[in-house]
Amino acid sequence: MKFLFRDKRISGLLAVVPANEASFLDEMRNFDFPAHRSLKLKEVMGYDKHRLVQGETCVSDLAVFGLQHLIDRRLLDRDDIDALILVTQSPDHLMPPTSSIIQGRLNLKQDMFCLDINQGCAGFVVGLIEAFLLLEQESIRKVVLINADVLSRRTSPKDRNSFPLIGDAASITVVERDAGGAVIHANLKMDGTRNEALMIPAGGMRMPSTADTAVLEDVGDNNLRAKDHLRMDGSAVFNFVQVEVPPMIDALLAAAGATGDAVDWFLFHQPNRFMLQKLADKMHVPHAKMPSNVVEKFGNSSGVTIPMAVALNLGQRLIAERFRVCFAGFGVGLTWGSMLLSLGAMSFCELIDYPNSSGLQTGG
Amino acid sequence: MTDRIVGLLQEIRPESDFAASRDFLGDGLLDSFDMIALVAALDAVFRVSIEGVDIVPQNFQNLDAIAALLRKYRVAL
Numbered sequence: 001m002k003f004l005f006r007d008k009r010i011s012g013l014l015a016v017v018p019a020n021e022a023s024f025l026d027e028m029r030n031f032d033f034p035a036h037r038s039l040k041l042k043e044v045m046g047y048d049k050h051r052l053v054q055g056e057t058c059v060s061d062l063a064v065f066g067l068q069h070l071i072d073r074r075l076l077d078r079d080d081i082d083a084l085i086l087v088t089q090s091p092d093h094l095m096p097p098t099s100s101i102i103q104g105r106l107n108l109k110q111d112m113f114c115l116d117i118n119q120g121c122a123g124f125v126v127g128l129i130e131a132f133l134l135l136e137q138e139s140i141r142k143v144v145l146i147n148a149d150v151l152s153r154r155t156s157p158k159d160r161n162s163f164p165l166i167g168d169a170a171s172i173t174v175v176e177r178d179a180g181g182a183v184i185h186a187n188l189k190m191d192g193t194r195n196e197a198l199m200i201p202a203g204g205m206r207m208p209s210t211a212d213t214a215v216l217e218d219v220g221d222n223n224l225r226a227k228d229h230l231r232m233d234g235s236a237v238f239n240f241v242q243v244e245v246p247p248m249i250d251a252l253l254a255a256a257g258a259t260g261d262a263v264d265w266f267l268f269h270q271p272n273r274f275m276l277q278k279l280a281d282k283m284h285v286p287h288a289k290m291p292s293n294v295v296e297k298f299g300n301s302s303g304v305t306i307p308m309a310v311a312l313n314l315g316q317r318l319i320a321e322r323f324r325v326c327f328a329g330f331g332v333g334l335t336w337g338s339m340l341l342s343l344g345a346m347s348f349c350e351l352i353d354y355p356n357s358s359g360l361q362t363g364g
Numbered sequence: 365m366t367d368r369i370v371g372l373l374q375e376i377r378p379e380s381d382f383a384a385s386r387d388f389l390g391d392g393l394l395d396s397f398d399m400i401a402l403v404a405a406l407d408a409v410f411r412v413s414i415e416g417v418d419i420v421p422q423n424f425q426n427l428d429a430i431a432a433l434l435r436k437y438r439v440a441l
Contacts, residue, residue, distance in 0.1 A: 044401050274403075278413075
């Protein structure tokens with residue numbers, strides 16, 4: 001499905017990562033696995049550091065902390081927020097929507113639209129599309145898109161397939177109207193027949209969490225995981241990405257009448273270094289234009305890796321400079337989407353730490 | 365050349381007897397992560413970039429399958 005948007009822009013971006021950092025070298029002992037094989041994985045996949053929340057820190061804690069940071073510095077006026085979209089797979093509760101919790105904790109106005117979207121690694125593209133659609137309404141002038149996940153809390157520390165790459169994080173992206181701005185192209189596809197490739201089996205209505213679903217099971221290759229934990233069919237996901245993403249980018253560029261050479265940065269979701277480098281090679285994109293440094297330094301934080309890549313690689317440059325950027329996200333659903341847009345003239349673009357053991361942040 | 369492939373396999377899984385198996389993954393000699401480590405090694409040693417769509421179990425089932433894959437990338441074996 002193709003999308004085309006006019007007169008919209010990203011005016012600010014903030015990434016929030018827990019200050020608590022873990023190292024793959026320290027965690028290797030959790031896996032019943034020879035050290036030399038773990039070290040080989042570190043080298044190939046880019047496993048190094050990842051940021052993990054502590055205790056019972058939730059998505060709303062990271063989001064409220066980040067929004068309060070912006071409000072305190074007058075980078076965002078709370079009364080200007082007409083819509084708040086939260087994209088997450090790890091909500092505070094099954095109900096109410098976590099976007100409503102964030103609205104309440106910050107005492108935002110009632111005359112606004114709050115929406116939770118259950119999406120993951122394609123969630124930044126999905127969220128931007130939704131934000132742009134909302135901005136078509138006369139009453140909505142500024143949308144705050146929050147991508148946030150704390151999936152480390154639902155990932156087995158004894159699952160070598162998942163835990164080393166998982167990272168927790170949040171991002172806040174301010175989207176608003178921009179009369180005369182460059183056209184934004186996007187596309188999106190979904191395939192629910194492959195929905196089991198990435199899932200947390202227990203915890204919903206189909207399989208409520210019980211004592212049994214919390215029991216660690218041997219799932220092969222010396223990995224232990226419970227039904228309450230994230231389950232990823234790594235081979236299926238890898239194949240899905242390699243098959244679907246390159247033609248999606250070709251279609252996006254064709255729709256925009258652009259070539260890959262005209263794109264300054266390919267800021268893609270970052271599951272691991274190997275997968276990204278294979279994508280870059282297939283698309284004939286220099287590795288330097290498709291960074292993989294987020295997953296290496298912070299871990300894979302689902303829909304947050306793309307905005308983190310923006311903050312980490314471009315950061316303050318986006319206040320004075322402008323770049324043509326291609327975003328691509330792919331993951332749970334399965335869902336894959338991409339967007340080609342001009343980034344620049346932003347009010348803020350930075351990455352901050354959520355302090356250790358700070359407990360609940362009570363904004364507002 | 366087959367010896368070079370065996371050498372790379374044994375760097376990843378020194379305990380496995382690759383000459384004795386026709387189904388590395390089925391016999392438990394390699395897992396999916398080993399397959400990725402092997403691709404990285406093959407890319408580096410033979411100066412190719414094996415495409416993601418070719419990183420599937422059937423291309424790493426045994427020495428013949430790996431050799432056939434490398435020939436696809438015009439590696440002289």
